[in-house]
Amino acid sequence: MMQISVRPVRPDELRDFIVTWTDPNHVDDVKRYVDQMMKKGSIRREWCFVAWQENRLVGRVAYWSLPKIGKPEALVLLDLPWEHEQYLSIGAHLLQETLTLMRETGVDQIGYVVDTPPMPPQWQRFPEQRMRLLEHLGFVVERMTHRFEWRAKGSPLPVSEKGLIFRTLPEVGEAAFIEAVMRVSEQTLDRRIRQEREQEGALKQAQLMFKDLQFFTYDPSWWQLAFSSNGDLIGLVMPAVNPTYATIGYIGVVPEQRGRGYIDALLNRGTAILAQAGVDVIRADTDVENLPMANAFKRAGYVPFAKRYEYIIDLRA
Ligand SMILES: CC(C)(COP(=O)(O)OP(=O)(O)OC[C@H]1O[C@@H](n2cnc3c(N)ncnc32)[C@H](O)[C@@H]1OP(=O)(O)O)[C@@H](O)C(=O)NCCC(=O)NCCS
Structure with missing residues (x-):
């Protein structure tokens, strides 16, 4: 297989980092997410990595942290050519190299969440392929959850304090x-x-x-x-x-x-x-x-x- 090189994204590549693999209908969502996370310090440019093969961009991933922690805790924005079997070797290369860098900076563990169905802000398509890659690299499922959402509808909440x-x-x-x-x-x-x-x-x-x-x-x-x-x-x-x-x-x-x-x-x-x-x-x-x-x-x-x-x-x- 042709050589794959992994390095932090350059400022002039940020646009490609966002749009490659993102469905054109969702580019705005992903861009907004990256801008917001960078503004808050949850994602930093030096934590965004790209994989190159020849002169083609073949993978991307970013590391994410709660701003008050300041140390990477999770992977986000992982994307690869999921429709080609090659995603597994490219993904292994990209993640092994960047996880090694994280370990060298004193990070003990890294998480990754897969949400189905795909949804904003990350639009994670191909969940089976993602899980196969993660398990191949030694990630384990720590917990499976149902996610719930509440939206204000302008009316006050019913009060039921049960004498508490x-x-x-x-x-x-x-x-x-x-x-x-x-x-x-x-x-x-x-x-x-x-x-x-x-x-x-x-x-x-x-x-x-x-x-x-x-x-x-x-x-x-x-x-x-x-x-x-x-x-x-x-x-x-x-x-x-x-x-x-x-x-x-x-x-x-x-x-x-x-x-x-x-x-x-x-x-x-x-x-x-x-x-x-x-x-x-x-x-x-x-x-x-x-x-x-x-x-x-x-x-x-x-x-x-x-x-x-x-x-x-x-x-x-
Ligand atoms: C989940 C939890 C908040 C539910 O509180 P609750 O006030 O007991 O809820 P309900 O009164 O609606 O209970 C519903 C039923 O579930 C049962 N139940 C509640 N918690 C249970 C538990 N941990 N194990 C087994 N059964 C449980 C109740 O006994 C009740 O059964 P019944 O209808 O046969 O009497 C409570 O179990 C809890 O504090 N769990 C530990 C902490 C936790 O899991 N928090 C949520 C994290 S996201």
Whole structure:
């Protein structure tokens, strides 16, 4: 096979980086996404790579980070000549070389999400080919989720607080909040949280998850614990904004209070907090096995719109 060379994209190639493989109908979406991510610092030009064969552009990929983290965490904008069997060798070359560079800068793991059906902003066509390449390189599926979307329709949300008393993060303090995260994660149906609890221990997992969520954009008063009128902890809600959309960062009910519909009051509260902050679209994911959560999203007016495969590769292995 002819030699493939991989290097960061040059400024004069950014247009080709965006339009090659992008359906002409979706070029504006992808361009807007790249501009926005670059403005926010989630994507940097030196993290955008191109693969060349002879004088043909044959592949592209970018590395993405939450702006507050500043270190690559995930692949985005991966595209290759998917319709030709060659995509596998070109893709392996492009990813192995750039993942090695990432490992050398101290990054331990990199994720990649495949959303089906293809949708803005990335329009990932050929999901089977993507998965085949990822698995060939040693990526594993960490979690499969259903994605839900809520859109403001101009009417106020129904209020159903079930007599709960809400207290904000600044009112209760971090230690109490982290303890609540630990309690609501008990016997969760979310595969990733369950595995992390087994590996790290319940308290450490809660501390790590809390820290990860702090990399999102939020006002500390948005994060709230819910108590019954006699002071028992019922659950929590942590709405937040990430670089592409607003989301419910975490939500849960303590095990002894499950099955009483409290999740509806918590989800309404989180949705209302974001709506009051001016958000008109919220996107949230839940593990395909977490049916109580999926049902709660549907009751609160969230609409399922995609299935997401969350892949991860451990670069230390
Ligand atoms: C998902 C969750 C928020 C649902 O809260 P809830 O207030 O119990 O929801 P509902 O009252 O609607 O419960 C619906 C049913 O699911 C059952 N159920 C809820 N959580 C369950 C769990 N983790 N395991 C097994 N069954 C569960 C309830 O017992 C109830 O069953 P019933 O109708 O037979 O009584 C709660 O399970 C939870 O906090 N889980 C852990 C954290 C989590 O997964 N958060 C979502 C991450 S995206």
